[in-house]
Amino acid sequence: MFPALHALKPYPMAQLQARKAALAKAGIPIIDFGIGDPVEPTPAFIPEALKAAVPEVSQYPSVAGTPALRRAVAGYLQRRFAVAVDPDTQVLPSAGSKEAIFHLALAVLDPTTGRDGVVFGTPGYPVYESSALFAGGRAVPVVLERDRGFRLDLAALPAAELDRTAIAWINYPHNPTGACVDRGYLRAQADCAAAHGILLASDECYQDLWFADEPPPSLLQERTAGVLAFHSCSKRSGMTGYRSGFIAGDAALIARLRGWRAHFGVGSPAFVEAAGAAAWADDGHAADRRRIFAAKWAVLAEGLRARGIEVLPSSAGLYLWARVPDGDADAYAARCLERGIVISPGGFFGAGGDGWFRLALVPAVDQCRSAVATWP
Numbered sequence: 443m444f445p446a447l448h449a450l451k452p453y454p455m456a457q458l459q460a461r462k463a464a465l466a467k468a469g470i471p472i473i474d475f476g477i478g479d480p481v482e483p484t485p486a487f488i489p490e491a492l493k494a495a496v497p498e499v500s501q502y503p504s505v506a507g508t509p510a511l512r513r514a515v516a517g518y519l520q521r522r523f524a525v526a527v528d529p530d531t532q533v534l535p536s537a538g539s540k541e542a543i544f545h546l547a548l549a550v551l552d553p554t555t556g557r558d559g560v561v562f563g564t565p566g567y568p569v570y571e572s573s574a575l576f577a578g579g580r581a582v583p584v585v586l587e588r589d590r591g592f593r594l595d596l597a598a599l600p601a602a603e604l605d606r607t608a609i610a611w612i613n614y615p616h617n618p619t620g621a622c623v624d625r626g627y628l629r630a631q632a633d634c635a636a637a638h639g640i641l642l643a644s645d646e647c648y649q650d651l652w653f654a655d656e657p658p659p660s661l662l663q664e665r666t667a668g669v670l671a672f673h674s675c676s677k678r679s680g681m682t683g684y685r686s687g688f689i690a691g692d693a694a695l696i697a698r699l700r701g702w703r704a705h706f707g708v709g710s711p712a713f714v715e716a717a718g719a720a721a722w723a724d725d726g727h728a729a730d731r732r733r734i735f736a737a738k739w740a741v742l743a744e745g746l747r748a749r750g751i752e753v754l755p756s757s758a759g760l761y762l763w764a765r766v767p768d769g770d771a772d773a774y775a776a777r778c779l780e781r782g783i784v785i786s787p788g789g790f791f792g793a794g795g796d797g798w799f800r801l802a803l804v805p806a807v808d809q810c811r812s813a814v815a816t817w818p
């Protein structure tokens with residue numbers, strides 16, 4: 443087996459699923475704040491677009507994706523961020539963003555020259571780390587500090603490390619803390635990455651789920667050269683099961699990735715891409731969804747704060763990040779579980795998450811109310 447497989451810890455969300463199954467077996471009613479997999483129905487026009495596109499003859503999809511999907515993505519980037527991209531050369535569909543994130547390191551790391559580091563923040567989405575390990579590279583976790591707004595600041599890393607870094611991942615609105623950044627931050631990271639020959643990769647799957655007046659910016663607003671942004675239909679459009687997203691940015695990189703991704707079967711079915719195209723062409727449903735997540739966040743934040751639990755402010759994303767009252771997150775998660783409440787201990791997201799817990803804004807608003815009424 444590849445050595446990274448031996449070192450692999452169980453995927454944290456798989457652990458949660460197992461605990462939940464045990465509770466269900468014991469007949470305990472469950473309110474699940476664990477996995478970020480929303481339960482609001484997918485807007486009807488999206489499955490309709492999928493059904494209408496199921497062909498009589500089924501043939502292999504293309505890695506480049508359908509022109510209609512690429513055009514819809516370019517239209518979205520123009521409307522949402524005032525960014526102009528060429529749909530043919532600067533957009534590449536993906537089967538959700540997870541696979542695209544994981545695969546990037548395999549294409550970009552070069553262990554033979556020592557340019558083999560993948561920098562990412564902890565706490566953070568676990569796939570950046572596993573992508574580095576499976577590509578035979580070095581995972582370089584950077585602890586994100588609360589008093590620095592959980593911002594990963596590349597310039598604070600030693601120059602020798604930056605010169606060995608192939609990819610730096612940023613993710614704002616941030617999973618798990620809900621931290622957001624402004625364009626000045628994005629510009630500074632892009633400048634630092636360019637100065638050290640690093641590919642700056644921005645995981646932007648929560649960009650349309652904002653609760654405040656100011657929508658979160660995209661790295662693409664700063665530049666498209668030398669950078670890539672990863673977007674997803676999953677949370678924006680209630681399409682986690684469809685597996686549809688895209689990569690956008692540097693045309694030369696996109697061309698290399700397109701050629702490379704043709705070597706493994708990762709092209710999305712054209713009927714899924716038809717659904718994705720319909721989703722990117724519409725903004726109204728995303729606005730409806732973010733109002734629902736904002737309402738859940740507000741109910742939970744108020745309820746937990748009333749119980750003396752410290753909740754970090756957030757203005758976007760799908761999560762609430764709060765401090766464990768007695769410091770031991772695993773024991774606390776077990777206590778919550780006794781009441782049928784599933785939470786994610788902060789350690790699931792790396793060492794930087796110790797002492798905190800995450801709630802995914804998944805249960806309906808009334809379930810959020812019942813949960814805070816019985817919260818331990």
Ligand SMILES: Cc1ncc(COP(=O)(O)O)c(C=O)c1O
Binds near residue numbers: 537540567617675687
């Ligand atoms: C930060 C982050 N990036 C990427 C993903 C992957 O999402 P998907 O593959 O559904 O697009 C997730 C999923 O929860 C996430 O939290």
